[in-house]
Amino acid sequence: MTRDAEQATDEELVAAVLGGDRERFGELIERYQGRLVNYLFRLLRNADDAHDMAQEVFVKVYQVLDRYDPQYRFSTWLFRVAQNAAIDQIRRRRLKVVSLQQEDGLGESHDWELPSGDRGPYGQLRNRERGDAIQQAIDALPWEYRELILLRHMAELAYEEIARLKEMPLGTVKNKLFRGRQMLKEKLRDFITD
Amino acid sequence: MRMNKPDHDTFRDWLYLEADGELPPERRPRLAEHVASCPECQAEGRELARMAEVFARERLPVRDDFRTGVLAALPATGWEARHPRAWRLPVAVFVLLAALAFALPWMAASGRPADASLVGVGAAVLGLVRAAAAAGLGLLGASWKSMGLVVAELFASRLVLGVFAVLVVSLDLLLLALLRARRAAAPDVARRQEARGGSSGSPPGPSSGSR
Numbered sequence: 255m256t257r258d259a260e261q262a263t264d265e266e267l268v269a270a271v272l273g274g275d276r277e278r279f280g281e282l283i284e285r286y287q288g289r290l291v292n293y294l295f296r297l298l299r300n301a302d303d304a305h306d307m308a309q310e311v312f313v314k315v316y317q318v319l320d321r322y323d324p325q326y327r328f329s330t331w332l333f334r335v336a337q338n339a340a341i342d343q344i345r346r347r348r349l350k351v352v353s354l355q356q357e358d359g360l361g362e363s364h365d366w367e368l369p370s371g372d373r374g375p376y377g378q379l380r381n382r383e384r385g386d387a388i389q390q391a392i393d394a395l396p397w398e399y400r401e402l403i404l405l406r407h408m409a410e411l412a413y414e415e416i417a418r419l420k421e422m423p424l425g426t427v428k429n430k431l432f433r434g435r436q437m438l439k440e441k442l443r444d445f446i447t448d
Numbered sequence: 449m450r451m452n453k454p455d456h457d458t459f460r461d462w463l464y465l466e467a468d469g470e471l472p473p474e475r476r477p478r479l480a481e482h483v484a485s486c487p488e489c490q491a492e493g494r495e496l497a498r499m500a501e502v503f504a505r506e507r508l509p510v511r512d513d514f515r516t517g518v519l520a521a522l523p524a525t526g527w528e529a530r531h532p533r534a535w536r537l538p539v540a541v542f543v544l545l546a547a548l549a550f551a552l553p554w555m556a557a558s559g560r561p562a563d564a565s566l567v568g569v570g571a572a573v574l575g576l577v578r579a580a581a582a583a584g585l586g587l588l589g590a591s592w593k594s595m596g597l598v599v600a601e602l603f604a605s606r607l608v609l610g611v612f613a614v615l616v617v618s619l620d621l622l623l624l625a626l627l628r629a630r631r632a633a634a635p636d637v638a639r640r641q642e643a644r645g646g647s648s649g650s651p652p653g654p655s656s657g658s659r
Contacts, residue, residue: 272527279522283515288507295508305511312518320527388506406468407503413470432464439495446498 264328272320279319283312286329290336293408296392297340307343311336330415333405337419384445391441399434406431454478456486463489467496549574 262270262281270278290311295304315335322331392400405416413431417424439446454462459482465471466479483489511517552570602608 280515280519283518287510287514291510292508301508309518309521313521316522317525385506439499442499445502446495
């Protein structure tokens with residue numbers, strides 16, 4: 255990778271791709287593949303599905319790249335597409351679902367559903383205990399906290415990007431992340447305390 | 449807004465912001481000062497750091513061929529065809545040929561070039577291109593004219609127009625009937641699938657972790 259490529263911003267890479275340099279899209283893939291796959295993995299709970307969907311998301315984004323508005327961050331756009339795609343897939347799955355209907359503090363219920371935690375070959379090779387504990391801790395969070403925790407820890411989005419993506423005030427994002435992380439800490443106490 | 453003496457809870461909020469790299473730099477020295485004298489915040493800071501480590505260790509590795517797979521799967525898009533680079537070369541070739549088309553005959557007439565045969569060859573090629581372009585335009589015009597004649601013929605005779613209208617309406621009705629039949633069949637299929645799923649005691653659909 256050249257020095258120029260290392261320093262190119264997302265917006266510059268998008269402009270280069272739109273300028274006909276299709277290969278520069280590979281740099282965007284390289285930059286986001288880890289975060290995107292992991293974000294989707296925690297939502298879909300299946301490594302193969304996460305990879306497949308990440309590919310679909312990149313292809314979808316590429317197809318409408320000319321509609322990208324550079325006043326927004328590319329990452330915000332990418333993860334919005336990813337979240338919508340994941341939610342669509344979760345809704346389509348009617349097999350072995352765990353209802354996550356949760357009531358938030360405002361009395362509104364959310365009928366998100368996730369499949370139960372089957373793991374592919376990837377998961378079997380990893381530290382089951384800790385990995386399962388993390389997944390269970392994440393799954394135990396109410397959706398409104400979980401989605402922000404995943405956007406922060408897996409997608410590695412900044413608070414402002416999360417606020418824009420979720421169309422929430424920045425203060426609400428900070429507050430929910432704070433509370434969500436406190437809940438997570440409680441669940442993962444065995445792994446993180448002295 | 450300037451905060452003179454933040455309380456413990458505020459410092460704890462700052463601790464979380466710092467862990468995410470979101471704490472404004474001017475607040476860092478005050479947080480560091482507080483943490484140095486607050487065992488509770490020190491423990492909380494350690495927990496946050498460990499939690500980040502746990503998440504980092506549990507990251508799923510991306511397949512080695514992921515990038516190439518995505519690049520290979522990228523389709524040809526509408527915007528690529530519309531893009532300047534897509535028409536840059538054809539436009540450049542057209543401009544070059546047009547310039548030659550005007551320049552070569554003029555040069556040949558004025559007798560300037562040393563190699564007249566080259567000019568002759570160029571002029572002949574350009575003549576060929578012009579003839580081909582004229583032929584193409586002629587064909588296009590002829591096809592449009594033919595379509596115009598067909599439409600004119602259609603509207604000239606009431607009988608033909610009537611037959612044409614009947615044909616169109618019949619095709620529409622046929623299409624509607626096919627769509628209705630398909631829609632009517634769909635619930636039956638769903639009911640049958642549901643019945644099969646219920647009798648076997650397992651819910652329908654593919655397993656999420658089966659692949």
